[in-house]
Amino acid sequence: MANTPQSRKRIRRNARRADVNGARVSRIRTFIKAIETAIASGKKDEAEAALKAAQPEIARGVAKGVMHKNTAARKMSRLTKRVNACG
Structure with missing residues (x-):
């Protein structure tokens, strides 16, 4: 159990960050799923558009620290x- 005010604050902060980061990872997965769905249905132009939309989102995930660069x-x-x- 957290004893100091700082440790209590860190617990609150970590919970908020976990929610934000979880939403960001989920959003990235959704973008990737859109690409895979287009590939599976054989729609190349749709897949290219989905890839173009997903690339900045994946890069943002790296910048925000929810995904490793590699x-x-x-x-x-x-x-x-x-x-x-x-x-």
Whole structure:
């Protein structure tokens, strides 16, 4: 149990940040899912548009610290390869 005022404040702050970060990760996953859905249905132009929308969102995740830089680069690279190979 937190004893000092500072540690109580940190617990409150950490809970708020967890909510914000969770929402940000969820948003990134939604963007990625849109790309994968377009690839699965064979719509290359739709997949390209979804990829173009997802790239800044993934980069923002890196900037905000919810995703590692190399993880984001790997995801973008693999998604780009899949979109280019589509249709």
